[in-house]
Amino acid sequence: FxxxxxxxxxxxxxxxxxxxxxxxxxxxxxxxxxxxxxxxxxxxxxxxxxxxxxxxxxxxxxxxxxxxxxxxxxxxxxxxxxxxxxxxxxxxxxxxQSLINKLTFEKKIAQTIYSTSYVNTSMPIIPEPLVVKLKNDFIKCNNDFFINDQRLLEIINVLSRHCLNLKINFNSKQGMLINFKKEELKTEEYAINILQDQILIIASDYGGRLYALISLMHLIFFYRDKLPLGLIQDRPQFNWRGMHLDCARQFHSLDHIKRLLDYMVLFKLNRFHWHLTDNEAWRLDVKSFPNLAKQTSYRGYHEIIPPVYGTGYHRSGGFYSSKDVKEIIEYANKLNIEVMPEIDLPAHSWALLQVMPELQDKKSNNIFQDVGNYQNNTINPTLDDTWNFLESVLKDIAENFPYSLIHIGVDERPKDSWRGSSELIEFMKKNKFQSFDEIQDYFVNRIINILKRFNKRTAAWNEAALPPHKDIGSGGGTGNIDKSCLIFAWEHMSVVEKALKQGFETVMCPGQLCYFDMAYNNSTYERGICWAATIETPDVHAWQPLNDIDPKYHHLIAGVQGQLWSETLTKDHYIDSMINPRLATLAEVSWSSKNRRNWSDFRSALFQSMQLTTKLGWNNHDF
The missing domain is CATH 2.60.40.290 (Immunoglobulin-like)
Incomplete structure (x- = not known):
């Protein structure tokens, strides 16, 4: 440059x-x-x-x-x-044969220099527990513990890799005894009582037991060979504490997905939003259309899908089989993480339409373009072929994914995408629809009804229910869709309240705070994009999600979610610093109470947690 x-x-x-x-x-x-x-x-x-x-x-x-x-x-x-x-x-x-030199800049903006000094906090756990009553009185443990309760042992088996990397032994007969007591607490709530002769964990469900042991691991790692006597009582602020990974723009292996799930459980995140289709690929193998993923999941100069987003001349990519999906779901469930799949429709479908052109009106002479410069990327919701396809695909997905929610996208539909379709215009006249936005409502409602037959609930981005926050050439909804649809408000925090006022349960995931593909700052040497914002770790920490929301709508807020879109993730290791430590910080926002610790105290805990994530093989961005 x-x-x-x-x-x-x-x-x-x-x-x-x-x-x-x-x-x-x-x-x-x-x-x-x-x-x-x-x-x-x-x-x-x-x-x-x-x-x-x-x-x-x-x-x-x-x-x-x-x-x-x-x-x-x-x-x-x-x-x-x-x-x-x-x-x-x-x-x-x-x-x-070519040699490519590195990118250089004549106009440079220096890297931000972050302070490395911090004061050790007495509460190293992230997210911060609700009640902490730890004394300045310690018992010696030498990282050796003994668990005899099967309900805790099944969790230690799940966390065995973490325990090994952190050199914590939960199977030492000479170690400190850890016991479990079941009490009627809320979902995922737990207590840890550290006594002279034992550590007592109290919970009512699997999630509570898991998170108690996770918190205990944080304490053991911080205090090394001793633990403070006292009590921790904890429960989450929000039920939905999620993380999204875009596996369409770049293919992420099962090992990389599991690695992210391991990170999520470390900070008590419990929903994995798996983005499986987009303009660039359809990554999900579906039995009703066995060639779809095979044809659209590989890119290269001589492939159907060209080498978008840095994949280069040679064939590369991949897709997820039913066996792969089952493996990820089983792995996630052991970590108390539910897996929600997303197929992005009706727009963001360029790859799909390269192999199934019958999902568009063949007689249309309209040429349109979306915000990512893809032409004619939107399926037509008034064609029989479209609904034959969707009925089969949604049935397959419902059978493969046990979680109750399926996300159907509905974002960034080009305004003029259906203008050239005579069949769609005729359908509008026949059904007295006045706008293409009403056609989108029809599309969403019909999918909602299909998924209800399969005992599934529909989720979608905010344009399913609302007009777009900004005019970028996209259409939206009129709000006339079934209120059972879970809305993911990504465009702006102002969109959250609009969705709530219309009666939609909403997950807050504004790009200005939760899009971890955004650069940290405007330095030339950073990675990431910045259309929404530049997002430093303190920006995430400062977010109080409920502050500007009328309390009468609080019951409709499902929770908070981070997003990682993959356009810039041309190397696997780029994921680490984009996520870490911003996702750990978002975990504090989503779990801890409104009166959580200030940035200085949190930063001290974050330094401790970054030492822990380093032991588990993660790099992190400075903060």
């Missing part, structure tokens, strides 16, 4: 060969607005193939291409903004 924020791509021919009619292929996060000395020969979303104006590149010659990109909200670019997955193709459609 030069001083004028232009992206310059310098192509050098280091060989003795002349190259003609070659193409430069790559993905970007921000769209190209104009080009100097080249032209776009192909575009899908933000994947570009460029041909140069000068068709020949002489031996040992060079060529400079300058791109003007869509400008980020902060006015400058960072490490995620350059070309990803760049490769060069010759006139015979063969890849030319």
């Amino acid at each position: 030069n001083n004028k924020n232009l992206l310059e791509i310098l192509i050098k021919n280091n060989s003795d060969q002349i190259f003609s009619a070659f193409k430069i292929c790559f993905s970007l996060i921000y769209s190209i607005k104009s080009i100097k000395d080249a032209r776009i020969s192909r575009q899908t979303g933000r994947y570009y193939e460029l041909k140069t104006d000068d068709s020949n590149l002489p031996a040992h010659g060079s060529l400079l291409i300058a791109l003007t990109l869509q400008e980020p909200r902060i006015g400058t670019y960072n490490m995620s903004c350059g070309p990803e997955g760049l490769f060069v193709i010759d006139e015979n459609e063969k890849i030319i």
Whole structure:
């Protein structure tokens, strides 16, 4: 990037060969607005193939291409903004061996320097428990404990990898005794009573027992070879404490998903939102359409889906079989985590439509584009083929996912996506619909009724119930959908109250605080995007979700959720610093009471927790 924020791509021919009619292929996060000395020969979303104006590149010659990109909200670019997955193709459609230099910046914004000093807190547990009565009186334990109660042992078996990495032994007959007592407490509520001769855990359900042992692990790790006498009593503020992972833009292996689930349980998060389909892929294998995932889950230069978001020339990707889904669900359930799948409809369906074009009106001559530059990416909800497809797919998903909720997306539908369909216009006249937003209502309600037959509840993004928060060329709903739909309010906190006022139970997940694909700050050396905000860890901690919500709507707030979209996650290890420590901080927001500790005290606890996550193999961003 030069001083004028232009992206310059310098192509050098280091060989003795002349190259003609070659193409430069790559993905970007921000769209190209104009080009100097080249032209776009192909575009899908933000994947570009460029041909140069000068068709020949002489031996040992060079060529400079300058791109003007869509400008980020902060006015400058960072490490995620350059070309990803760049490769060069010759006139015979063969890849030319290339060396790619690192992205550089003429205009640099320095990295933020974070203080590394902190004072040890007496309460290292994140999220902060509701009641803590620990004394300055300690018992020696040397990290050796003994559990004989089967109800606790089954949890220790689940946490065995954590215990091994943290060098905590719960099977030492000479160790301190840990006993369990069942009492009628609320869901996930627990108590820990540390006495001279034993540690007593009190809970009424599996979640309570699990979280008691998790809190005890935090204490043991912090205090090392001793524990303070006293009492901890704890329960969550919100029932829904979730984390979303986008597995459509990038394929995440089962091991990487399990790794995230392990992190979630460490901070008492209990809902995994599994984003499985989008413009770029349909990752979920469904038995009624066995070729769908196989055809759309792999990308490459010669594949149906081009190499979007940095996947490069060669074939790459993957999908999740029914066996994979079962494995993740069983793993998550042992960690007290429910798994909610999402298939994103009716828009965000470009990949699906490449193999099932019958889900659009073939006679339509309308060309439209969504916010991600995908053309004609929306299925038509007035076609028999669409409903034959959805009936079968939703039945398959309902059979594979035992959790009561299925998320159907309904975000960012291009306003004009149905304008060119004569069949849809005729359907509108026949049913006296006045707008495309009413057609969306019809679509959502019909899916709600299908899922009810399968004993499932529908979830959707906020545009299912409301107009979009900002005019970005998308349509929305009129509010005329079944109130059983669980709304995920992602666009802004103001959207939360609008959904609540219409009577919808709502999960709060505003992009300005909960989108962990956002950069931490405006430094050139950060990763992430910033259309919603830049989000530092203290920004997440400062959020009081109930502060601006009328108390009469509090009963409709299901909880809080973080999101990680994968456009910029071109390397697996990028996940660590995007999530950690912001997700641990969001866990405090979602679990602990409104009167939780201040930033200084929390930061001290966070330093301790980051030492713990490091032991478990996680890197973290500074804070």
